[in-house]
Amino acid sequence: MSILVYTESENGKFKKNAFEVASYAYAVAQQLGTTVTAISFNATENESLANYGVSKVLNVNNESLTTFNAKAYANSICQAVAQENATVVIVSSSTDTKFLTPLVAGKLQAGYVPNVVAEPQSASPFTVKRTAFSNKGFAITQIDTDIKIVGVSNNAFGVHENTATATVEDFSPSLSDDDFSTKSVEIDKVVGKATIADADIVVSGGRGLKGPENWGMIEELADVLGAATACSKPVSDLGWRPHGEHVGQTGKPVASNLYIAIGISGAIQHLAGVSSSKVKVVINTDPEAPFFKAADYGIVGDAFEVVPQLIEKLKKFKAQNA
Helix, strand or coil, X not given: CEEEEECCEECCEECHHHHHHHHHHHXXXXXXXXXXXXXXXXXXXXXXXXXXXXXXXXXXXXXXHCCCCHHHHHHHHHHHHHHHCEEEEEECCCHHHHHHHHHHHHHHXXXXXXEECCXXXXXXXXXXXXXXXXXXXXXXXXXXXXXXXXXXXXXXXXXXXXXXXXXXXXXXXXXXHXXXXXXXXXXXXXXXXXXXXXXXXXXXXXXXXXXXXHCHHHHHHHHHHCCEEEECHHHHHCCCCCHHHEECCCCECCCCCEEEEECCCCCHHHHHHHCCCCEEEEEECCCCCCHHHHCCEEEECCHHHHHHHHHHXXXXXXXXXX
16 A cells, blocks of 8 residues: 655656645655655656655656646556555646546546645544635545545645655556547747746736736846736736736636735635735735735835835845845
């Protein structure tokens, strides 16, 4: 018996969430008195997983799986579960994983609980804590199936080093043409910038910026902080920013360590999508803006005055502490 963890990678390198789910899997393994096996796809840094408690890595080295394919990945994971006799499968809560995990759960007849924020409260019965009601509450959920799948909420458990010695094995799942009945023919990606999903800091702008011509200060602040840029739904609907930057309940969820909202009033849908962020800072001219009720820190002021001063202060601080 072992725990299987699906570790996501891109261009051969593991994403941050791969190390978080590995850390979580190790914590569960300590409870159950077992070991952690990871499955990776075309990764080139498999040995690095040993730093987070992984004892064995099954590396799928298959060019046809270089691009994410939910059906093929799900079938591969199911075969790894069978080979390793795994009873617990740990995954992240990324967009890709939310596509493939229901396929895995259906094939394995496994109970699947997404958005888990802490290690199991009990190993028998297997009980986990997850977010509910658009992150406004928590639910304590018991999984009674033979195989259990846990989706770890991004940035909830954190990355923890637990040095182990990992063996790396080639794993060649049996895949058919049916597994590739749907495939990506083209991928459009922003390069050279931090992505919303992986960023520790996100700087987001709303209609308070008055137009796309004023987005330069958002990008400058993000550049100083090493952050990703984002926007509210009305901004993307107006065409000021690409839809890929739209965050909120109907856009991309954000679980960053720091979320800075500039000129965003804070509609319910937006708040629901960013509520998992650790620290929320709001800059708005309206002291009654709903976002202030959810904020950890708030500045009532004109973004066109506040943000340039903030950028200047941050640049000075970085220069003094370089």
